[in-house]
Amino acid sequence: xxxxxxxxxxxxxxxxxxxxxxxxRWVDDQHRADSIYCVVDLHALTVPQDPxxxxxxxxxxxxxxxxxxxxxxxxxxxxxxxxxxxxxxxxLMECTAAFGELRRMTQxxxxxxxxxxxxxxxxxxxxxxxxxxxxxxxxxxxxxDDQRQHVELARDLAERFNSRYGPxxxxxxxxxxxxxxxxxDLQDPxxxxxxxxxxxxxxxxxxxxxxxxxxxxxxxxxxxEAEVRYDVAAKPGVSNLLSILGAxxxxxxxEAAQGYTQYGPLKTDAAAAVxxxxxxxxxxxxxxxxxxxxxARILAAGAEKARAVAAATLTRAKDHIGLLPPx
Ligand code: ATP
Ligand code: LTN
Numbered sequence: 001x002x003x004x005x006x007x008x009x010x011x012x013x014x015x016x017x018x019x020x021x022x023x024x025r026w027v028d029d030q031h032r033a034d035s036i037y038c039v040v041d042l043h044a045l046t047v048p049q050d051p052x053x054x055x056x057x058x059x060x061x062x063x064x065x066x067x068x069x070x071x072x073x074x075x076x077x078x079x080x081x082x083x084x085x086x087x088x089x090x091x092l093m094e095c096t097a098a099f100g101e102l103r104r105m106t107q108x109x110x111x112x113x114x115x116x117x118x119x120x121x122x123x124x125x126x127x128x129x130x131x132x133x134x135x136x137x138x139x140x141x142x143x144x145d146d147q148r149q150h151v152e153l154a155r156d157l158a159e160r161f162n163s164r165y166g167p168x169x170x171x172x173x174x175x176x177x178x179x180x181x182x183x184x185d186l187q188d189p190x191x192x193x194x195x196x197x198x199x200x201x202x203x204x205x206x207x208x209x210x211x212x213x214x215x216x217x218x219x220x221x222x223x224x225e226a227e228v229r230y231d232v233a234a235k236p237g238v239s240n241l242l243s244i245l246g247a248x249x250x251x252x253x254x255e256a257a258q259g260y261t262q263y264g265p266l267k268t269d270a271a272a273a274v275x276x277x278x279x280x281x282x283x284x285x286x287x288x289x290x291x292x293x294x295x296a297r298i299l300a301a302g303a304e305k306a307r308a309v310a311a312a313t314l315t316r317a318k319d320h321i322g323l324l325p326p327x
Contacts, residue, residue: 002033003170005138007040007080007129010057011049012195014064014206016274017183020247025142025177027069035075036136036306037065042080042087043129046122047115063295064206067285078302080132085310089131090124092317096157096164097127105149130154135310137170144182148174165320169313180230180243180253186220189236207282210275217241217271228260238263241270248273 006026008018029035041058058079070077080086102108105126112118121128126149133141133154141151151174158169183193187202194203204216221237230253232239239253245266246256260266288295319325 002139003137004029004033004035004140004142005038005133005136005172006142007038007043007132008061008065009040009044010054010061011044011047013203014061015183015193015195016204016206016244016247017193018195019068019206020183020244021144021177021181022142023065023068023070024247025181026065029140029142030071030075033140036138036309037070037075037077038080038132038306039065039078040080040129040132043125046119046125047111048117059292059295060289062299063285063288066288066295066298067281068206069281072298072302076302076305077298078306079299082299082303083307083310085135085307085314086128086131089135089310089314089317090128092161092321093127093130093134093157094124096161097130097153101153101156102126105153107146107150126150126153127157130157133172134158134169135313136306137309137313138172139170140175141172142175142177145176148176161317161321165317165322168317168320178252180246183243183247184236184240186216186237186240189221189240204274206278207285208278210279213275213278214271217244217267217274220267222263226262228257228263228266230254230257238266241266245270245273248277 006022008022014023026035026037039058039061041054044054044057062077062079065077066072102123108123108125111122115122129150130153133151134157141147141154143151151172155171155173158171162168162171185191185193185200185202186204187200201216201219204213208216220241222241223235223237225235228238228242229235230239230242242253242256245251246253248270249256
């Protein structure tokens with residue numbers, strides 16, 4: 001059976017872009033593949049975090065993943081720091097990666113240019129991500145386009161390790177969402193919807209109330225024409241509304257455009273569709289939030305399942321690279 005692995009950082013708020021671009025695919029994949037999903041709290045540490053907030057965000061994100069439909073009886077859901085093989089595997093990957101290779105990662109260049117404090121972890125982050133993926137004999141890694149280079153590196157490291165020390169790791173490949181799954185900012189539809197600001201009028205959050213969702217969609221930027229069609233280059237705002245309506249109702253943006261001639265009804269229907277899609281997930285989230293012990297149990301069971309797989313792969317890798325086994 002195909003093995004799928006993906007991770008998401010517990011930083012910022014989950015928004016409609018995360019949901020339609022990544023999480024609904026995770027939910028779909030779990031029915032056709034052996035899926036393992038990880039809240040990558042160690043990756044969050046590459047930039048300074050408030051300890052209490054990080055702990056809270058990690059639990060909340062796990063609850064959101066369960067609420068959107070990750071089913072722990074089908075998939076494995078766990079927190080990265082609960083499986084210590086990830087940090088040990090990361091060291092093997094750091095010693096397999098070339099310094100120049102890590103320096104060429106565009107995400108490192110972008111983030112280190114902007115930050116006042118650049119941690120060593122921000123630089124070696126892709127080696128940890130490679131370990132995440134390779135420890136589980138992963139075939140497919142569902143990610144957004146921004147992670148293409150990191151998955152490519154994980155492939156290169158797997159191939160290099162295998163050719164130096166003999167067959168050890170499965171060589172993974174990245175899979176990307178359909179074109180309409182990229183959700184843009186409602187106020188600036190040329191940049192992606194992002195989780196940076198809490199009250200951002202261009203971002204619909206997973207936990208937004210119906211009134212907030214309506215307000216944000218009603219105020220979404222469109223254009224001065226009066227024609228509804230999906231054309232990302234010429235009509236980014238309207239196309240984004242069609243992507244949202246389509247994603248919320250399980251259709252392509254082109255299908256969603258059928259029957260609309262005016263922007264008003266398109267916005268009203270998009271809001272109604274998003275509210276209807278989110279309502280049962282938000283309800284489930286509230287139930288889970290009221291019983292954190294239940295989530296803790298699910299995460300403990302997930303970590304135990306994950307650890308069995310990761311430990312076997314790590315033992316193999318340590319053996320092949322020449323580390324003396326204990327005892
Ligand atoms: P941000 O830039 O807002 O911090 P991110 O990409 O860093 O978002 P992650 O936690 O890294 O957020 O991403 C989780 C997943 O959601 C990734 O697979 C990412 O590609 C996807 N994603 C994030 N934003 C969008 C978007 N606007 N549209 C579609 N997918 C998105
Ligand atoms: N770097 C990814 C998160 C991530 C990940 C992974 C994704 C960490 N480890 C392993 C897929 C597989 C991000 O920032 N979205």
